[in-house]
Amino acid sequence: MTAARTLKTPQDLADAGLLDRDRLAEIQTVADRYAIAVTPAIAGLINRNDPADPIARQFLPDPAELLTLPEERADPIGDAAHSPVKGIVHRYPDRVLLKAVHVCPVYCRFCFRREMVGPQGEGTLGPDEMAAAMDYIRADTDIWEVILTGGDPLVLSPRRLAAIMEALGAIPHVKIVRFHTRVPVVDPDHIDGALIAALKASGKTTYVALHANHPRELTDAARAACARLIDAGIAMVSQTVLLRGVNDDPAILGALMKGFVETRIKPYYLHHPDLAPGTSHFRMEIAEGQKIVSALRGTISGLCQPTYVLDIPGGHGKAVIGENAIRYGDGCYSVADFRGGEHRYPPQA
Ligand code: SF4
Secondary structure: OOOOOOEOOHHHHHHOOOOOHHHHHHHHHHHOOOOOOEOHHHHHHOOOOOOOOHHHHHHOOOHHHHOOOOOOOOOOOOOHHHOOOOOEEEEEOOEEEEEOOOOOOOOOOOOOOOOOOOOOOOOOOOHHHHHHHHHHHHHOOOOOEEEEEOOOHHHOOHHHHHHHHHHHHOOOOOOEEEEEEOHHHHOHHHOOHHHHHHHOOOOOEEEEEEEOOOHHHOOHHHHHHHHHHHHOOOEEEEEEEOOOOOOOOHHHHHHHHHHHHHOOOEEEEEEOOOOOOOOHHHOOOHHHHHHHHHHHEOOEOHHHOOEEEEEOOOOOOEEEOOOOOEEEEOOEEEEEOOOOOEEEEOOOO
């Protein structure tokens, strides 16, 4: 059964055949805590016959979300500590996040901002708040890049997006505008001419970072939506979260990265999952993540390699955490090849 509209309640999920009716009460306790949204495109991708389906695991609520560990926190990457005005996060000197909206077309069960996004979240920036955010960007000439994230900025109407882009277009020191989104995968038809025209309204170099975690998300419709963006002159990169039970396998992760490159999307970040509340069932040890990432080396093209990163809790920014291929000792370097062989550098004569 394919849903005709976004599913937002346990009852919607049951009616669409995505939840056994005898689990309605149990899942309602999860829904009372965290928002649900499953678009028709995602509902159609879920394999109802597979209890471990990696698409279902990302989007269908799970009672495991009710377990919050002591190390988990509402603001796992420390946005609040770096927010000088509402909607802006200024963590690095040359770039800011602009969080214009706090709703998404889907609600990912592992979301690092799950306490901030959703119908109960922080809402959309009002006109005065947006003006204050633009004033902040205008006043700091070190800001080279503005990253629209959220929430998913591509849920904004083309009219509102165009207004934001025109305002950014009038700030000379802003050279790059980047959008982080799931829309091309979860609602590919939304990437239409009006939306693309809005994205181009600034005249700035514009990037779209596509969030996808499993190769099955890159459907023909999703790839066509990305092609429309890229053909219009918008560059694309990827971001993926390394998730237990979704893509914690080099073959699956490799297929996803190849799918990105085939779609003209450069693999960018592979995130270790953040310490968001109720998400421990998605996390693995960093050492396990390093093994998976190392297995990609040598098995898939260099073009397909993502950078494995951890957002350091507390707002200290990203650290690259891939296994270090080089060690220093006994007066020389030792470099590991992709089969695990060790080689001296420089080689001995
Ligand atoms: S689309 Fe992004 S911000 Fe929205 S729920 Fe998913 S991970 Fe969170």
